[in-house]
Amino acid sequence: MTFVLRYLQEHLKIFIMQLSFVCIFAGIFYLYHLPLTAVLYPAFVCFLLGCIFTGHSIYNAYKKHKRLMAMQSLSGAAIKDVFLKNANTLERDYQQIIRNLCEEKQSMEDRMMDSHKEMIDYFTVWVHQIKIPITSMQLHLKAEDSKLSRRLTSDLLHIGQYVEMVLTYLRLGADTTDYVFRTVHLDKILGENIRKLRGDFIMKKLDLVYVPSDETVVSDEKWLSFVIEQILSNALKYTNEGSVTISIEKPKTLCISDTGIGISPEDIPRIFEKGYTGGNGHESKQASGLGLYLCRQICNRLGHEISVISEVGRGTTMRIHMDQCQCIKF
Template sequence: MNKRLVAFFVSDRLFHIFLCVFIIGLSVGFMLLDRERYPGAMEWGTISYFVVLALFFIGLWLAVDYVRQKAFFMQVKHAIERSGDLGGSAIVQSAVTREQQLVVRLLEEQHSAYLNELGKYRRSQELHNHFVLQWVHHMKTPVSVIDMLSQDALQQMPGTKEEQKQLIESMKEEAERMTRGLEMMLYTARLDKFELDLLLKRVPLHELIRVVMNTHKRLCIRHSIFPRIEGEAWLETDEKWITVVLNQFVSNAVKYSKSKPGAKGLVFQLESFADGGGKLCVTDEGIGIAPHDMPRIFDPFFTGQNGRETGESTGMGLYLAKQVCDRLGHSLSATSELGVGTTFTVTFESRGIHLFSSK
C-alpha cells in the first residue's frame, strides 16, 4: 500500500522534478561554459558537489512533503474504500495545503447537504408509511364487518335460494381477498422496521401449515384443491413472518390452479436436517410459470405472463415472500413447468436465523 502511495505521490510531482533537473542541468551547462572560458576557474569537484547537493535537496524536499501529506492521502484512500458509508467523507481531516483544505471544506459541505436531503427523504417516507399503516387499519374494519354480515346472512336465512347463497359466498370470498391484500400492504410497509417486529423460536412448521390451510379452506374446497402435508419439522424462524410466506404460497396455488378443471393437489413436503436446519417444498398443480418469466418472479411489481392473463396479480406477493426469507436468513427458490405446476422451496439454515439480513 505504501509503495503505491509513494508512486502516486511522485507521479503527481513529476513536472516539478523535471523542472528541478532541468535547472540543475542548465546550471551545470553554464558552469561548463564558464570553465571553458576561464580554464581552471571551476573544478570538476565543485561541479559534482553542486549536482549532488542539488539532488540531495530535491530528495529531501520530496521526503518532507511526503511525510507532511501522507496522513491526508491515507485518509482519502480509506474514505474511498468506505464510499458506501455515510461517514466516509468525515475521515478526511489532515489537510496540509490550501488546496487540500478547500477539498476538505467541499466534502464537509457536500456531506452536510446530502444528510439534509436524506433526512427530508426519510421523514417523507416515514409519513408515507404512517399513512399507509393507518389506512390499512381503517380499511380492515369495514372489511371485517362485511365478512361478519355475510356470515350472519347465511346463518339467519337457511332457506334462501341457491343463487343468493352463492352471492353471499362470493361476497365473503371478495372480503377475504381484500383482507389478504390489506395484510400484504401492511407487511410490505413494515419491512423497513423488520428487526423491531421479530420473535425467534422453534416453530412446528407442520402445525403452522395446517392453521394456514384452515384460513384458505373455503377457497380450496370451492376450486377442488386438496392439500397434503408430508413429514414434520420443528424449525427456528419467526412464526408471524413465515406465516406471511406460507399464505403467499397458498394464495398463488389457488389463484393459478382454479382455472384448471378437475381436482388439483397442493403438497407440503417437510424435511429436517441433522444440524438443526430443514427444508419446505410447496408444490401445486397450477398452470405453471413461463420459462422466460422465472428469472424475474421475485422482482417487485413483476406480474409476468400468468398475472396478465388472470388479472389478479399485483407483482408484490413473491417479492414480499423473498424479502422476508432473506431477512430471516432462509433461502427461497422456485422451479416450474408450464402447464404442470410450480414448486417453491424454502431452506432453513441451521445458523442463518442469527445472521439475518437488514436490507
C-alpha cells in the same frame, strides 16, 4: 512503484522548472566565459538535496495515500471526524467540504427516515381502517350461504391480502422491523391460513392434502405466516383442478405443491424479482409481481431460504428451508 511513478508524473513540472534554472545559469556563465564548475558544483549539491526532499515528500504522500485508502471503508458519519494530520491549506479546504457534505447527507437521511416513518404510520392506520368495512362485509356475507356470497367472500379476502401486501412492502423498506424470533408450531400457522383460504378451496373444488406433523421452527410467526399465505394463494390462483399438497420434509423444510399450470423454465430464475409477473401473470392478468418478491425478502431476513421447482402443465412445488441459523439480513 506505481505510486512513485504517479507522484513523479504529477510533479514533473517542478522538476522541469528546476532543471530549467540550472540550464539558465549554465548558459549565462557560458556567455560570460565564466567557469562552469562554479554552477555545476552547486547544481549537483542542489540535486542531491532535491532527491532527499523528493524522497521525503514521496514518503509523506504515500502515508497519506494509505490512510485515505483505509478511510474508504468508513461510513459517512465516521469519516467526517477522521482526517489527515499535517494537512496543508488545500487539503484542509477539501476536508471542510467533506464535513459539510457528510452533514448534509446525514440531514437528508434523517429527513427521509422521518418521511418514511410517517408514510408507514399513515398506511398502518389506513390498513386498519379499511379492514373494518372488509370485516363487516365478511360478517354480513357469512349469514348467507350461496354461490354469490362465497364468491364475494373470496374477493374480499383477496382485497385484504393486497392491502396487507402494501403495508408489508412499506415495512420492509424500514431499517428496523418488529421481528420476534421464537419457537413456532408450523401446524398452527398452516391451520390458520388453510381456514382463511378454505372458501377458495371449496369454490374451485380443489383437494387439500395435508397431514399435521407437529414440527416446530425458530422464526417470526407473523412474517412467516405472510409468506405461507402468499404461497398458498398462488397455488390456488394458478390451479384449476387437482390438489394442493402441504408436507414437511427433513430437515425443517415446508413443501407446498400444486397441480396447476406450472411455470415456464425461462420464468423460474426471475419469479422472485420485484414487479416480474412472467408469462402466467401476463395471460391471467392476476399477478402483481410483488408476492414472491416479498416472500424472498422476508425469508432472507428471517434466515430462511425459499426455492421453487416447476413444470409447465404439471404443477409447482415451493419449498421454505428453515433449518438454517436465524438472522436478520438487511
